[in-house]
Amino acid sequence: MHDSGIYYTSTDDSGYSWTPPAEIGNVGETALFEVRAFGSNWILDDQDHIYAIVHQFFGGKNLAALIVSKDQGISWSDPLPLNAEDVEAAWIAVVGNELHVFVSENAQVITHRYSLDGGDSWSPSVKVADSYLPWLYGGIAVAHDSLGRLLIAYPEEGDIWTRLWDGFQWSTPVNVSQSPQQLDFWPRMVISEGNQAHLVWYSGYQELPLYDVLKRLDQGEYEVRYSQLELDAPALATSPYPTTMPAAVVTSTPAGDSNSLTQASPS
Template sequence: MKYIMGIAFILIIGLFHISNSFACHRTPANQPTCIDMEVDKDGNIHVVYIDYAPNNVFYIRSNDRGITWSSPVSIHVSNKEAKRPRIAVAKTGVIHVIWVETGKRNGRVLVNSSVDGGATWSTPVRIALTNGSTDVSTFGKSKVYAIWKSDNPPDIFFKRSNDMGMTWNRKVNLSNSPGLEEHPVVTVSQTGKIYAVWEEEGPVGVVPPGTYYVYFSLSADYGRTWSPPQHLCGSVGDFLRPQIHIDNGGHIHMVWSDNRLGVKRETFYCVSADEGTTWSSPVNVSGTAGDSLRGYVTTDSFGKVYVTWEDTTNVPKEDIFFSSSNDGGATWSNRMNISNSVIRSYRAPIGTDGMDNMYVVYEEVKKDSFSGKRMSNIFFTRSLDGGITWSQSVSLFDWRLP
């Protein structure tokens, strides 16, 4: 009997390793979109998203590696359109969310926080007027950092809070450039140094109008002063949507997409081991037949690098692709389609927990076969073996019409 039970146990473990599947209950939603995700030090998965029916900012979480999820909690509701939510979780467990509430002239950058794991939320604090992109990060017990693209002037600005987001210092202009800027990202190292990257339009008369480069700046004094913006990773191609991640050793990992190799875009990677002073040569991570867009990057405790991106190889739909590197980004694994959907999949943030498990959420969009209306949903997948196998993706919500 023990022998039979032992065989059964081994078979069960083996099946789990191969399929890595699990059950996930669904929660009500109308049109969830514009997702962001963070995995905290305890392995809890935090997701923020917009639901346009009505214009709500919502938060959900999983405390069991994505098997079950909380009911959605409304962070903010408004008659104005909400966009671009971003989330950061402090080591104390305090959750901070930043987003833009759009307006005809000036939108509002709002920040909200929760000290009880997302069950309740404070009153949103307005820190800027803009319709541009935003991002947020944290350090220590109480420091919160926000970055955004301003409408007028069209520069990248930064603010800091020393009291968990209740009050904020004066804004600092990081770019201070005549060119247009987009898509700022901010992150913090374990030593408290703050790093920011963004897109910036190339010099007039030097590159075609609308051609963007990636710029980088850092602060070593908790955001009081910043280094002059540094142009990164060459001047070939039109750079889009940079993302950065800092590992436990202080290495800065960056991904972005550009068209330096021709008409279509590829997802590129470079790394800095000296706090951004020098950077490695760009490496093409994607190398697929289609366009590769919206890359995300993270690492595990061993320094292994993981990247996701959306890819148009299987047109007319888009898929979420994944690749990993064991040698600091010099070489990359075979590209893996981890969404494998029959409709469009896009925007796929990736994170790891303290046990080096990997989690990805992404969006899918389709049209209702009867009404023709747009429908959106959020899907989740995970890998418990370093990206070798991935669970079957599950929808966190039911498909519904707006």
């Protein structure tokens, strides 16, 4: 049993064995849900460098920092602070050799900065949105198209909005949900075929508490909504679905596992 924190482990044999867990960040026990509410804030670039956001709570403030490993998790850089004031959450994204960081400062403003050298130097921090974004709203969603442009989705004024980063500037915000009198939050997004953006989010009435959202979904008080957007980027070829089932492969029973069964190929 480990103390509250963020731990890293890796495997090089398809999960049969793992390295001993190494703590790479501390998290206060009362903040575990806030940290995990935004999913896994770690990512790899095209050189297998690992980037992770770690949160440390000090003096009543949530201080976020970026750490980097360039040797597959064997060693980690010193934490690079992302804020001086309270940070509600932070997110990272990688496109090629570009590392992007988004920070929600005081749950009021979303800022963006990027690095072209693995985090050694950074662009100035730019405000992306005036977004009231407490951790219960689920953060933002980030994905990139076939041109390497970043699309973000975020809640603001009760709706879900999107903006596109082309490497130089941010596009005009677009209101996707347009749900008067309802609260839209917790966006999640993927881009398929290089130019098809798929966006889902929760929608419900603002006076309803968010902590029991799953129960309220069952009761019909919240909804999961979906929207699709075709971006002006080249489409990428997709892999065809298999038309025949592959033959099963015979595997040996692991030593000491009497419950494992070998599977024979169909005749």
